[in-house]
Amino acid sequence: MIFKIVSLFLIGMGVLAMFGKLTVPGMKRLTDAKCRRCGRFTFGKPCDCKGRG
Numbered sequence: 001m002i003f004k005i006v007s008l009f010l011i012g013m014g015v016l017a018m019f020g021k022l023t024v025p026g027m028k029r030l031t032d033a034k035c036r037r038c039g040r041f042t043f044g045k046p047c048d049c050k051g052r053g
């Protein structure tokens, strides 16, 4: 019975760790995809606001 609880706990921790690993790079990529000047999503392309400042 205890083994079952421990295994469930470990699975829960693993899922949390997996989500943590998946979420952090995704958030970083999301911020990288944004223009640093105007904050619009550019996804690596040069933003329209570049010439206008």
Ligand SMILES: [Zn+2]
Residues within 6 Å of the ligand: 035, 036, 037, 038, 039, 040, 047, 048, 049, 050
């Ligand atoms: Zn911009």
